[in-house]
Every structure is written in structure tokens, then in C-alpha cells.
Amino acid sequence: MEKDQLKEKTxxxxxxxxxxDWDLLGYATVxxxxxxxxxxxxxxxxxxxxxxxxxxxxxxPWIVQTVTDPEVLRKTIANQLNTYEMFKKQQTVGDxxxxxxxxxxxxxxxxxxxxxxxxxxxxxEKYGEILRKIKEADYIIDGEExxxxxxxxxxxxxxxxxxxxxxxxxxxxxxxxKDGKFRTRVEEGVAVDALNEMYAPKDESKxxxxx
Numbered sequence: 001m002e003k004d005q006l007k008e009k010t011x012x013x014x015x016x017x018x019x020x021d022w023d024l025l026g027y028a029t030v031x032x033x034x035x036x037x038x039x040x041x042x043x044x045x046x047x048x049x050x051x052x053x054x055x056x057x058x059x060x061p062w063i064v065q066t067v068t069d070p071e072v073l074r075k076t077i078a079n080q081l082n083t084y085e086m087f088k089k090q091q092t093v094g095d096x097x098x099x100x101x102x103x104x105x106x107x108x109x110x111x112x113x114x115x116x117x118x119x120x121x122x123x124x125e126k127y128g129e130i131l132r133k134i135k136e137a138d139y140i141i142d143g144e145e146x147x148x149x150x151x152x153x154x155x156x157x158x159x160x161x162x163x164x165x166x167x168x169x170x171x172x173x174x175x176x177x178k179d180g181k182f183r184t185r186v187e188e189g190v191a192v193d194a195l196n197e198m199y200a201p202k203d204e205s206k207x208x209x210x211x
Contacts, residue, residue: 027052047193103178104174137161
């Protein structure tokens with residue numbers, strides 16, 4: 001009975017059903033970087049969220065206006081990232097290979113087959129678990145300096161890190177490439193908005209009313 005209760009507690013939460021690509025929520029990482037810039041970053045955060053909603057085909061005015069409201073930007077981004085992390089933890093290397101297949105083919109060219117073969121060896125492993133193993137290995141390796149890890153533990157940790165590091169680095173770089181494209185799109189969008197605002201016809205009726 002206790003074992004069954006323990007399983008229930010450790011069981012991964014059920015992912016909600018979305019009407020759009022889960023990966024879109026990952027762009028909240030880019031929005032979060034802009035948020036760190038304070039007031040200057042607000043237009044970029046708003047544009048990021050605007051594009052996420054647009055790509056998700058969410059057009060309800062009240063939703064768009066709410067999530068891009070400066071007063072709720074931080075909470076909106078935090079909620080998106082929390083949901084995305086739930087999804088990301090359950091992704092296998094095979095899932096990621098499928099998602100990034102086009103990018104792998106495009107960027108690796110003649111090296112694609114070698115990468116595909118190497119990554120396929122880890123296809124059934126969860127990416128989040130791989131990252132956890134690398135983090136744990138780093139902790140053991142760093143512990144050697146303070147006498148917290150034995151030589152045997154460090155040697156084993158180094159083998160673990162060597163085994164998984166290329167997989168982790170591959171998808172880290174692919175995600176950075178994806179985020180970079182989104183960042184460029186956002187910054188171009190903000191620049192276009194600023195140019196149009198500068199040259200848009202002024203509403204002279206407001207000036208007359210003030211007089």
C-alpha cells in the first residue's frame with residue numbers, strides 16, 4: 001500500500017492537451033531575457049508574446065491584451081516556462097531528433113548520418129534525465145577538490161559526462177539556433193513598429209479638443 005502511494009507521489013504530472021505546438025512555449029525563454037532589461041525590454045517582451053500567440057493561432061482579443069499587459073508580463077512568462085519545462089522533461093532524445101530533423105539535415109550536411117547514428121543510441125532516453133546525470137557527474141567531479149569524492153567516483157563521473165555531453169551539447173546548440181531566429185524576428189518586429197509609429201498620421205482632433 002505504501003509503495004503504491006509512493007508511486008502516486010513520484011508519478012509525473014499529466015500534460016495538458018494543447019491545440020498548438022508545445023515548442024512555442026519555449027520562446028518564453030527569449031521573452032524572459034528581454035524582461036531582465038527592465039523597462040527598455042518591455043516592448044520586446046510584448047512582441048515575443050504577441051508572436052507566440054499568433055503562431056499558436058490564438059486570436060481572442062482579451063487573451064492577447066491580458067498576456068501582453070505590462071502588469072502581468074512576468075507572471076505570463078513564468079507560467080509559460082513552467083508548463084514548457086513539464087513538457088521538456090518528458091521528451092526523449094528520439095522526440096528531439098524528430099523535432100530538429102530539418103535543422104540537423106540543413107546544418108550538418110554530409111555529417112548528418114554520423115550524428116543521426118550516434119544520437120539514435122540514446123533515442124529512448126529522456127533528455128531531462130540525461131541533463132540530470134551530467135549535473136550529478138559535475139557535482140561529483142567538483143567534489144574531488146574538497147575531498148568529497150573518491151578517485152573511483154570521479155573516474156566514473158567523467159565517463160558518464162563523456163557519454164552524454166555530446167548529446168546535451170547538440171540539442172543545446174539547436175535550441176540556441178531556434179531561439180536566435182525568434183529573437184531576430186522579435187527585434188525586427190519592434191523596429192518596424194517604432195518606424196510606423198514615427199510616421200503614422202497624427203490624430204489632430206485630439207489637439208483641437210485640448211484647446
